[in-house]
Amino acid sequence: MRLRTFLLSSLILSGSLGAFAAELTDTPPWKGQYKIKPHGTNRMTPADVLGPDGIVYPNWTKCGVQGGIPEIEAVTSIEKFGGKANDDVDDSEALSKACEAAGGNGGGAILLGEGTYYLDRPVTVRRDNVVIRGKGPRRTRLIFRYAVPENTVVFYSPAAGSTVGPNTRIEMHSKPANLAKMTIMIDDAVIGTWARGKHSGNTFNFAASGRDAVGKVTNGERMLRGVAEYADGSKLAGEIPIVFDSAFRDSKPAADSRAAITFAGKGTIGRRLKLEADGRRGDMKLKLTSTEGLSVGDCIRIDGPATERWKKLTKNACLWGSYRMYELVVTGIEGNTVTVNQPLRIEFPIIDGAYVQKLLPIRRCGIEGLYLEQTENLWISGVIFYNGWNCWAKGVTVKKCGRFPVYGSMAKWCEIRDCVFDDAWFKGGGGTAYTGWDRCWDCLIENVETFKMRHAPLFQWAASGCVIRKSVFHESDGQWHAGWTNENLIEQCVIESVRGHGGYGYGMWASPPEDAAHGPNGPRNVVYNCDVSSPRAGLWMGGMNENWLIVHNRFVVDNGPGVLAKTSSFDHIIKDNVFVLKDGKSPMISLATADCIGTEVVDNELRGGSGKIVSGKARPAVVKDNKALQLGSAPRPSPKVPSIYKWQLQHAARN
Numbered sequence: 001m002r003l004r005t006f007l008l009s010s011l012i013l014s015g016s017l018g019a020f021a022a023e024l025t026d027t028p029p030w031k032g033q034y035k036i037k038p039h040g041t042n043r044m045t046p047a048d049v050l051g052p053d054g055i056v057y058p059n060w061t062k063c064g065v066q067g068g069i070p071e072i073e074a075v076t077s078i079e080k081f082g083g084k085a086n087d088d089v090d091d092s093e094a095l096s097k098a099c100e101a102a103g104g105n106g107g108g109a110i111l112l113g114e115g116t117y118y119l120d121r122p123v124t125v126r127r128d129n130v131v132i133r134g135k136g137p138r139r140t141r142l143i144f145r146y147a148v149p150e151n152t153v154v155f156y157s158p159a160a161g162s163t164v165g166p167n168t169r170i171e172m173h174s175k176p177a178n179l180a181k182m183t184i185m186i187d188d189a190v191i192g193t194w195a196r197g198k199h200s201g202n203t204f205n206f207a208a209s210g211r212d213a214v215g216k217v218t219n220g221e222r223m224l225r226g227v228a229e230y231a232d233g234s235k236l237a238g239e240i241p242i243v244f245d246s247a248f249r250d251s252k253p254a255a256d257s258r259a260a261i262t263f264a265g266k267g268t269i270g271r272r273l274k275l276e277a278d279g280r281r282g283d284m285k286l287k288l289t290s291t292e293g294l295s296v297g298d299c300i301r302i303d304g305p306a307t308e309r310w311k312k313l314t315k316n317a318c319l320w321g322s323y324r325m326y327e328l329v330v331t332g333i334e335g336n337t338v339t340v341n342q343p344l345r346i347e348f349p350i351i352d353g354a355y356v357q358k359l360l361p362i363r364r365c366g367i368e369g370l371y372l373e374q375t376e377n378l379w380i381s382g383v384i385f386y387n388g389w390n391c392w393a394k395g396v397t398v399k400k401c402g403r404f405p406v407y408g409s410m411a412k413w414c415e416i417r418d419c420v421f422d423d424a425w426f427k428g429g430g431g432t433a434y435t436g437w438d439r440c441w442d443c444l445i446e447n448v449e450t451f452k453m454r455h456a457p458l459f460q461w462a463a464s465g466c467v468i469r470k471s472v473f474h475e476s477d478g479q480w481h482a483g484w485t486n487e488n489l490i491e492q493c494v495i496e497s498v499r500g501h502g503g504y505g506y507g508m509w510a511s512p513p514e515d516a517a518h519g520p521n522g523p524r525n526v527v528y529n530c531d532v533s534s535p536r537a538g539l540w541m542g543g544m545n546e547n548w549l550i551v552h553n554r555f556v557v558d559n560g561p562g563v564l565a566k567t568s569s570f571d572h573i574i575k576d577n578v579f580v581l582k583d584g585k586s587p588m589i590s591l592a593t594a595d596c597i598g599t600e601v602v603d604n605e606l607r608g609g610s611g612k613i614v615s616g617k618a619r620p621a622v623v624k625d626n627k628a629l630q631l632g633s634a635p636r637p638s639p640k641v642p643s644i645y646k647w648q649l650q651h652a653a654r655n
Helices: 002-014 017-024 092-104 308-313 644-654
Strands: 048-050 056-058 074-077 108-111 115-119 123-125 130-133 140-144 154-157 169-173 179-186 189-195 205-209 220-230 235-244 259-264 267-274 285-287 299-304 324-334 337-340 355-360 366-374 381-386 392-401 406-412 415-424 434-441 444-451 455-460 467-469 472-474 477-482 489-491 494-496 508-510 526-528 531-534 539-541 549-551 554-557 563-565 573-575 578-581 589-591 600-602 605-608 614-616 622-624 627-629
Touching (some): 154 220, 154 235, 169 179, 169 220, 179 205, 259 366, 381 392, 392 406, 434 444
Parallel strands (some): 074 108, 108 130, 115 140, 259 381, 366 392, 381 406, 392 415, 415 444, 434 455, 467 489, 477 508, 489 526, 494 531, 508 539, 526 549, 539 563, 554 578, 563 589, 573 600, 589 614
Antiparallel strands (some): 048 056, 154 169, 169 205, 179 189, 179 220, 220 235, 267 355, 299 324, 299 355, 324 337
């Protein structure tokens, strides 16, 4: 006791009491609000659904393409715009023109015939209701072979001889191997530089804008120059002539190189309209300081910035990223109060400057029935839905993507189903070889099989309300990879984690708050009726995770506990799981820090390990009806309701 008093006195004098007190505490940093009992129906909101097992789940009834993936009528073919299968000639311009023509006439499907087509440049779709449709992945092949020359730097945009104004995008490409630095200049004036960092991955492109040249160069004919520097000291350079005009307004959309095929919306526009009252979990009315520029039917994004106050509360050490975001439809406006179509899933407090902003997504576009393969090791994805709503990929096989096979970014109500994703060129750091949802809301993956991805299935950067189900992920780990992901569901999936392909070796992993590249994950993510095998811990929760629901799963682990939770990971429900732990020394559940309180461990079966159900520095709230048995094989649990997602849809339809 004297020693503890002495230590406390010393820490007070040194100003270090806060850190020490945090180690001593056995309470989480905020009052939990997600673990709701069946008798606590007064606490339930439209964001909650009471399940058939007495557990209160997030509401996933508005997930995926609303109304289902539609049958879009074919209106043209790539052949009508000059494309031709099996001739080894670039078809990217033909496909771009076909998509533009279809979209300009109200939309429709562009047909690709049987055979192999080639894309030597990325294609960007910017109009609604456009579908690219093949005859099936075994009959229609797209070979994406965009390449950067070995001995020079090229400008992806603008084209040589173009007029460049303040809003013109200037993008240079260089071969990526050992790339250390890129510099863009107009004549001898530097307008932008990029230098390799820890998370630069397989970067090969760098962009600046004409705005960066204002005040540095005068109007007139100029030379746009790019220089790439490499780790061995060598350099490559390239240049094109341009006309710089500081008064020129470039109306042509910038070329997009993020994917072989990108479906791109415009994103946010207009003023940021701050909330006047806190946006609370379950709210469907938002009081704003102004509704100027908003109309019924508008799409909006709500954002709670990661202020220093919030980062301190969540112990978030990450240096970048998106955390608290959601996208909604305005269904009513009365004064400065807007009504929205769905309840908020998390809090958006005014103390952090929460705001809404109008956005213009691309809508109801898709890609169907084809095979896509990338031939070059460049950090370019296969298909991206960027600022897309109600978009989809169906019946698509992607072989050897450069970054992601099919991916959502800033997407809402999108869907990936009946697809196969096989391998990726680059699996180093910096965000690559993922299958999942990134800054996406209420999106669905179903019946997908992946091979040799890095992290699959995955949620990251504010992803919320998304579902990944009935899929098989070979040789990759499941991840809540970064940025306060919340209320997402993984169900009826098989995850076969390995050491290799850039994965971490855990069955499932949730980034910790002290991770400067990822930060913590948020509340009530759910793993339901899955089969997970891994070399390391079955589920590793890094911290600040509230009320995760781990129910009806089997975890088979070579070395480590079934579940490890630390750093204010609290109020979890771990129920009716089977844990097969092969190392003979690990507990079923490890609560590694004293603030991991409130966890309920009920009706689980442990095979092997140390024989301990729970160990660590925290005491669970409930430990009941668990069994510890000798190591041996064990069947998966057989829940009466195999799919909580399907049950919710059926329950909603009946009511």
